Amino acid sequence: MTSERSKAFVALMMAVLLAAGGAACAKANASAIVPEGPPLQVPEPPSRIIVPVEELVSTPLVPDPEPAPVAVAPRTPPRSATEPKPQPAPPPVAAAPPPTPAEPRALRPALPANLEGERTVRDMLARAARDIGRVEYTRLSADGRAQYDQSKRFSAQAEQALKERNLIFAATLADKAATLAAELLGGR
Secondary structure, three states: OOOHHHHHHHHHHHHHHHHHHHHOOOOOHHHHOOOOOOOOOOOOOOEEEEHHHHHHHOOOOOOOOOOOOOOOOOOOOOOOOOOOOOOOOOOOOOOOOOOOOOOOOOOOOOOHHHHHHHHHHHHHHHHHHHHHOOHHHHOOOHHHHHHHHHHHHHHHHHHHHOOOHHHHHHHHHHHHHHHHHHHHHHHO
């Protein structure tokens, strides 16, 4: 029985080797590919001029530039004692005085629309101050205290913007101050 097994094993090995050898022969070769179309004609190489090395070494490829002439200032003869000394240049002419400032512009009364906007901003600031006044600072958390302080800062900045007649910025700041104060009052 062992001989039959060994014969079967040898037969199996032979089959594997033949399959591997057959696969190796089946690979594509460059000689097997047939080109499509007529063969290409290779052009002749360009003609070359052969120069002996001695000529290349003895003649420079780029001529040396000629040195630029140096400009030499003419010599002045020494001054004699009889020649007058040159006069100093006259002092520069004083510049014209700066123009006098124009008269200050006359202040105009505020427009009714500006008065209405300022009144609205002042109402928001009063509401924020009233709400902040009703909040007990000591009972607030750390975030609440930061919000309280921020509301006060917004109110002060809005007052400054009103003094500078920047109504849009003042209205924005007053609205923020009033909103923060109302949140603090409602969030007790």
